[in-house]
Amino acid sequence: MLSYQHAYHAGNLADVHKHALLARALSYLTKKDKPLSYIETHSGRGLYDLSGAEAQKTGEAAQGISLAEQWFDQDHPYRQALQTIRDKHGPDAYPGSPVIAQTLLRQTDQIHLAELHPQEHAALSYAMSASHAKVxxxxxxxxxxxxxxxxxRRGLILIDPSWEIKDDYARMPKFVASLTKKWNVGIVMIWYPILTDPQHMPMIRAIKQGHPEALIHEVPFPPARKGHRMIGSGMAILNTPWGLADEAKALTKRFKSL
Structure with a gap:
């Protein structure tokens, strides 16, 4: 969706959910001295300024990472990625998933990032210019x-569209089925919003029907502002890496404390 810009939502509670699970999965994969591939289908700009006008307009980061960072120990890979980026770019910097991947992965790993929005693509290319990632x-x-x-062949794909195109819900199960048929060893992580109108439910039923072993993890949270339709965050994970189910359980407890 070419109108969507994540700068308004960077660091919100959905990002906390998604990025904590992603960081843990990448940390697990890099424990083996074998290279891997990381693919992201909707990358955004990669690096965000939480003091910027967009983030300040919505206040979602103030209700998100600013409150939730204390949930994670200093040795948690998500917390480590946050600190690395702040040390480099300042205290108001927030890493999107491409920069989290860049921070946690190694020079021997392959990073492939797609972004169609011209402004976001230019910012992403700049953010990743010092890395070996392909944009x-x-x-x-x-x-x-x-x-x-x-x-x-080892690796992970993060699928994180804006979901402003309603066809994304219908196309996702078929896309995932086609993808896993070609890449049966890849970890597939799909983020989706939980809305007041639960458009995700038929999609998740279809994914579970094709992949009954999939980890489906959903967390509720208060709407960012009056009338805001997103009231939670979901992740569907195929070929779930070891330890990620425990991370999901810990996140469930943390989100219940909101």
């Missing part, structure tokens, strides 16, 4: 299909 101005679904199975 594509290409539809993320098409990129994933063209890359999979990637080299190396």
């Amino acid at each position: 594509y101005s290409q539809d993320g679904f098409a990129l994933a299909q063209s890359l999979c199975p990637p080299t190396p």
Whole structure:
């Protein structure tokens, strides 16, 4: 969706949910001395300024990472990524998932990032310019299909569209089925919003029907402001890495404290 810009929502509670699980998964994968592939279908700009006008307008980061950071120990990979980026870019910097991946992965790992929005793509290219990541101005679904199975075959794909295109809900189960048929060893992580109108439910039923072993993790939270439709965050994870179910349980307890 070319109108969507994540700067208004960076560091919100959905980001906390998604990025904590992503960081833990990447940390697990890098424990083995084997290279891996990381693919992201909807990357955004990669690096955000929480003191910027966009973040200040919505206040979502103030209700998100500013409150939730204390949930994570200093040795948690999410907390470590946050600190690394702040040390480099200042206390108001917040890493999106591409920069979290860049921070936690190694030079031997392959990083592929898709972003269609011209402004966001330019910012992403700049944010990743010092890394070996490949940034594509290409539809993320098409990129994933063209890359999979990637080299190396070990790895993870994060699928995180804006969900402002309603067809995304209907296309996702078929896309995932096609992807996993070609790349059966890849970890697939799909983020989706929990809205007052639960549009995600048929999609999740279809994914579970095709992948009954999938980890479906959802957390509720208060709307960011009156009338805001998002009231929670969901992650569907296929080929769930060891330890991620425990991380999800810990997050459930943390979100219940809100």
